[in-house]
Amino acid sequence: MTRQGSGHGKDRDMRDRPGRADRTGREYDIVLFGATGFTGALTAEYLAAHAPEGLRWAVAGRDTGKLERLRERLTAIDPACAVLPLVRADVADPASLRALAARTRVVATTVGPYVTYGQDLVAACAEEGTDYTDLCGEPEFVDVTYVRHDARARETGARLVHACGFDSVPHDLGVHFTVGQLPEGVPLRIDGYVRSNATFSGGTFASALTQFSRGRQMLAAQQDRRRHQPRLVGRRAYAPTGAPRYAKEVDAWALPLPTIDPQVVQRSARALERYGPDFRYRHYAAVRHLPVAFGGVAATGALFAAAQLPPARRWLSGRLKPGDGPDEARRAASWFSVRFVGEGGGRRVYTEVSGGDPGYDETAKMLGESAMCLALDDLPETAGQVTTAVAMGDALTTRLRDAGIGFRVAATR
Numbered sequence: 001m002t003r004q005g006s007g008h009g010k011d012r013d014m015r016d017r018p019g020r021a022d023r024t025g026r027e028y029d030i031v032l033f034g035a036t037g038f039t040g041a042l043t044a045e046y047l048a049a050h051a052p053e054g055l056r057w058a059v060a061g062r063d064t065g066k067l068e069r070l071r072e073r074l075t076a077i078d079p080a081c082a083v084l085p086l087v088r089a090d091v092a093d094p095a096s097l098r099a100l101a102a103r104t105r106v107v108a109t110t111v112g113p114y115v116t117y118g119q120d121l122v123a124a125c126a127e128e129g130t131d132y133t134d135l136c137g138e139p140e141f142v143d144v145t146y147v148r149h150d151a152r153a154r155e156t157g158a159r160l161v162h163a164c165g166f167d168s169v170p171h172d173l174g175v176h177f178t179v180g181q182l183p184e185g186v187p188l189r190i191d192g193y194v195r196s197n198a199t200f201s202g203g204t205f206a207s208a209l210t211q212f213s214r215g216r217q218m219l220a221a222q223q224d225r226r227r228h229q230p231r232l233v234g235r236r237a238y239a240p241t242g243a244p245r246y247a248k249e250v251d252a253w254a255l256p257l258p259t260i261d262p263q264v265v266q267r268s269a270r271a272l273e274r275y276g277p278d279f280r281y282r283h284y285a286a287v288r289h290l291p292v293a294f295g296g297v298a299a300t301g302a303l304f305a306a307a308q309l310p311p312a313r314r315w316l317s318g319r320l321k322p323g324d325g326p327d328e329a330r331r332a333a334s335w336f337s338v339r340f341v342g343e344g345g346g347r348r349v350y351t352e353v354s355g356g357d358p359g360y361d362e363t364a365k366m367l368g369e370s371a372m373c374l375a376l377d378d379l380p381e382t383a384g385q386v387t388t389a390v391a392m393g394d395a396l397t398t399r400l401r402d403a404g405i406g407f408r409v410a411a412t413r
Helices: 038-050 064-077 079-083 094-103 119-128 139-156 169-179 202-212 215-228 261-271 290-307 310-319 328-332 361-376 393-402
Strands: 028-033 057-061 086-088 104-109 131-134 159-161 188-196 236-238 245-247 252-256 278-287 336-344 347-355 406-412
Touching: 028 038, 028 094, 028 361, 038 057, 038 064, 038 361, 057 064, 064 079, 064 086, 086 094, 094 104, 094 119, 104 119, 104 361, 119 131, 119 139, 119 159, 131 361, 139 159, 139 215, 159 361, 169 188, 169 261, 169 336, 169 347, 169 393, 169 406, 188 252, 236 261, 261 278, 361 393, 393 406
Parallel strands: 028 057, 028 104, 057 086, 104 131, 131 159, 188 278, 236 278
Antiparallel strands: 188 336, 245 252, 252 278, 336 347, 347 406
C-alpha cells in the first residue's frame, strides 16, 4: 500500500540493499502477523501513523473478519488504509506461513507464546530468505531456532532478529550506545538498571507462565545451543548473574533480573569487536524501597511455583487471557528507564534509555521501527540469527530517538 507518510522515515530509500536483489520483486516490504492481538493491533496502528510513503505493508492473521475490523480502525488513522492488504495465515497451517514469507521482504510477528506457536514461521522465513522480527522474550525458543534455522538463514540471507520489543531493544541498544562512549580495545564492564511502573497484558502473562513451566526444556535448549555455537577465540564476553545489593550508582536496591536481555547483550558482544577483548554485562531491576523488592521477589517465586502445577497453571491462564491488556489511560501513565554504568580504560560513563509505556506503546514502536529499519535502511550485510545491535545498531537507535525514545549520556568521569 502507498500512503502519505507522516513519520520521520518517509524520505528513506525504498530500494533493496546490495546483495538482496532476489527480493525486489516481492509483493510487500513488511507483513505484520498477529495484527489483531493486543500488541499486534498497537503495532498496526503505529505503522498506519508512521509508515513512509511508498512502503508496501499488509496485516496478517487467521481470522479475516477480525482483520477487516482492524482495517476499519486503521482507516480512521490514515484513510489510505482502506485498501490495506489482508493476508490470511495460520500457525496451524505451515504452508500458509511459507506462502506468507515468500510474498514479503520482512515479517514482524506478535503471535506468542513463541515456543508454542512460532517455529514454523521462523522456518518459513529462513527457507525463503525473508527477514524476521518478533517480540520474543523466551530463551528456549531463541535457542531452539538458532540450532534449527541459523545455518539455513545464513545460506538464504535471512536475518532472524528476535526480541525487538522491550525485550530486548532498550537493553541491547543501550549497551551498544554505552560501549560507543567508552575507549576501544580495553576490557569493558557495564551494569544495567531497569525501572518501570508499567503493567502487562494477557499475552505477556501467557509467555511468562509457559517459560516458568519449562525449566528442563529451557536448560536442554541452552546446552544444545552451546554445542552448535562457535567458540569465541581471543576475546571474552559474558553476562553473569549479579548478587542482590544496594547500588549507590543509581541509589536503589539492585535485584538480578532473570530475563533474556543479558543473553542478548552477550551475543551482541560476542559478534562485535567494538565491545573489547574482555566484556561483562550484569542486568538488574532497580527498586527504591526494600519492602517492594522483597514483595517482587516473593511474587515471582510464587508464580514460578504455581506454573509447575498444571491445575494451578490452567487457573492462572484464565485470569488474564491473550488479547487482554492495559487501557489507553493506564498506558499513558506508564514509563520506563534503563540506566547503564559503564567502565573501561580509566573512564566511567552513565547513560540512560527512557520512554513511555514499555510493554505496549513503546514495544509497538520498537517492533514497527525494527521492521522498517530492516526493510528500508542501509545496514551491515548480516544473516542468520542476529541481535538488534548486530543487525541494525546505530540505524535503529537513530530511528527510535527520532520516534521519541531517549538515548542520552547522563555523566562521564
